[in-house]
Amino acid sequence: MNIDTDSLVLTALIAMAALLYSAVGHGGASGYLAAMSLFGLAPAIMKPTALVLNIAVASIALYKFYRSKAFSWQLFWPIALLSVPCAYLGGTITLPGHWYKPLVGVVLVYAAGRSFYGAKKHAVYNVQAVAYPTLMFVGALLGLLSGLTGVGGGIxxxxxxxxxxxxxxxVISGIAAAFILVNSIAGLLGVLSKTSLDILPKALPLWMLAAVLGGFIGAEYGSKRLANPTLQKLLALVLLVAGVKMIVT
Structure with a gap:
């Protein structure tokens, strides 16, 4: 990668991804992966790099959403209980993703359309109760997927x-931020159990700074200043971008 122009463009793309994703409580890993793939970085470098950036941005998003009381411990802990060990396990495994990525992409694109349509119809809905075993099963499954793909699982x-x-x-955005944070840490530890920190690119500090700045701005607006319909539309855009990326790759 050219140390000048290409690095600056990639840094700008990382900042933009962090800003958009953090506004909906996401760490932005799928955006970072997409940006890095445009510049031909090796998958072995992309996965741990995206997880490191994810940890930084998700930490900011969680802080902002938690302070705004957009969080629920009652929903988070059963989801995270099994997701953390499963994300670690996923981080240690490298599997071909040609069969499940298109399927997940279609699901995310559908979810994006539903979220955007829902934003136009209503921003507030009646919350449905969910059993702890269901949340634990979801956490285990999504934790494993998170570790395998190199994302935090918010998408x-x-x-x-x-x-x-x-x-x-x-509240979903706040829970997603916490979910992404713990899974990214676990996934990164899983990756590092098979390799070392030397694999991380030298430009990572610059990318980290860009991600932190973008993440701070996005989380600030997403946690406090945006109305629910706008937040739903932003979430729809995030899901659409992530879904299309999974389908085409």
Missing amino acids: FLSPLMLFFRWAQIR
Whole structure:
């Protein structure tokens, strides 16, 4: 990768991804992966790099949403209980993704359309109760997927929680931020159990700074200043981008 122009463009793309994704409580890993793939970075470098950036941005998003009381411990802990060890396990495994990525992409695109349509119809809905065993099963499955793909899992968790209406949209964003944070840490530890920190690119500090700045701005607006319909449309856009990326790759 050219150390000048290409690095600056990639840094700008990372900042933009962090801003958009953090506004809906996401860490932005799928955006970082897409940006890095445009510049031909090796998958072995992309996965841990995206997880490191994810940890930084998800931490900011969680702080902002939690302070705004957009969070639920009651929903988070059963989801995270099994997701963490499963994300670690997924981080240690490298599997071909040609069969499940298109399927997940279609699901995310559908969820994006449903979220956008719902934003035009109503921003508030009646929350549906969910049993702890269901949340634990979801956490285990999505944690494994998170570790395998190198993302924190928010792109999987958010549409699922929206579809079943387990919480209001801002609370979902706060839960997603926490889910992404713990899974990214576990997934990164899984990756590093098979390799070393030397695999991380030298430009990572610059990318980290860009991601933190973008993440701070996005989380600030997403956690406090955007109305629910706008937040739903942003979430729809995030899901659409992630879904299309999974389908085409």
